[in-house]
Amino acid sequence: MNTTQLQALIGTLVVVAMLALVVLPALVGVAHDRRVDRQLREAAERQAAIDGARSERPASASASRRFARTV
Structure with a gap:
């Protein structure tokens, strides 16, 4: 290996x-x-599972909150 090749390799x-x-x-x-x-x-999926498990909340409140979080 001569000097020119070594300089090309270094460059x-x-x-x-x-x-x-x-x-x-x-x-x-x-x-x-x-x-x-x-x-x-993953957090949104967990929250959706929690919201789906709670039947005492009105559907519109949880849907609007979920929409506000994703925007």
């Missing part, structure tokens, strides 16, 4: 490292958003 590694530094925060953000979305979906 390529530097570019890949810089790309990783730029892309990594975006990937972490996407993973965080997906986790939050999953937690919100």
Whole structure:
């Protein structure tokens, strides 16, 4: 391996490292958003199960509250 090839390899590694530094925060953000979305979906399902189990509440009150939470 001569000097030109070594310089090309170093340059390529530097570019890949810089790309990783730029892309990594975006990937972490996407993973965080997906986790939050999953937690919100599970909480909504649990709340719907609780609301469905309670028959003493009027249906319109729980429906309007559920609608306000999802918007």
